[in-house]
Amino acid sequence: MIGIVNYGAGNIFSLTAALDRVGIGYGMVNEASDLDLYDRIIIPGVGHAGAAMEKLVQSGLSSYIASLEKPVLGICVGMQLLTSFSEEGNADLLKIVPLKTLHFGGRVTEKVPHMGWNSIQIQNGSTLFQGIEDNAYFYFVHSYFIEYEADFTSAVCRYGVDFSAAIQKNNFYGVQFHPEKSGKDGEQLLLNFSRI
Template sequence: MIGIVNYGAGNIFSLTAALQRIGVEYGMINQVTDFDQYDRIIIPGVGHAGAAMKKLRETGLVEDILKLEKPVLGICVGMQLLTACSEEGNVELLDIFPLKTLHFDERIQLKVPHMGWNSVRAENDCPLFQDVPDNTYFYFVHSYFIEYSKQYTGAVCEYGLRYSAAIQKNNFYGVQFHPEKSGKCGETLLLNFSKI
């Protein structure tokens, strides 16, 4: 059963609708004791990383997230929160991954935000992408990206430069795109996470 961290910065409706479609049970994590009810955790997120981190700290859940040994999936800003810091608000984040979240604007000549469908290629045998063909298109909406790291990358994408579309470290995973808005392949990814 999946627990969704409910901290006021996530697009929870689309995510819960996708989990319902694939028949995965879920519930909301509003306080520390709720973690015990679930065997997998999703941290959703939309909007500003600095604001999202502030809201997450206000819940009092940060220390317990850092201690989790269950599989954890960050989606979009939820993935960025797993990195060390973000140029969005120049804020320190959870620092589970020793990576930076950077702004596209000064680094590419393309339109920002990166919005729409783009192809993703799995790396490092990331279990999220089992039965997902290489170069599958997923749905993105973001102005900030996670720097590419061979060690931690679970999948890559290119938009003016190569960056990590997915990351993995021990029990922690993240995806920059929105699997809940990415059709059947997005549902496959969520189903894979439910089985990790």
């Protein structure tokens, strides 16, 4: 069973619909004690990283998430929350992965936000991408990106700059794209996470 962290900043419906489609059971994590009810955790995300972090702190979830030893998947803003710092709100985040979340503005000539389908290049053989071909397309909607660092990057995407489309550190996984909106490959990724 997957616990979905409900902190008021996630697109929960799209995610639960995708989990229903592939037959993965789930429930909601509203407070720290709920984390013990599930063997895997997803931090969804649509919104502002700084505001999302404030909500995690206020709910008491932030320190518990950082200490988890079970698999955790952050999606979009949920992935950014795993990093040390975001330019969005100049916010300190969970500091699980020692990377920064940066704004595209001033760094790319492409339109911001980065919105639509883009290919990713898989690196480091992450189990999250089993059965998914290199250069597969996933759906992105974001104005902030995680700096590329080979040691923690399991997939890279290019949009004016190379950025981390997926990261991993130990039991913590993150994807900048939305697997719940990315068709069969997105569903395969969610299935892979449910089996890690």
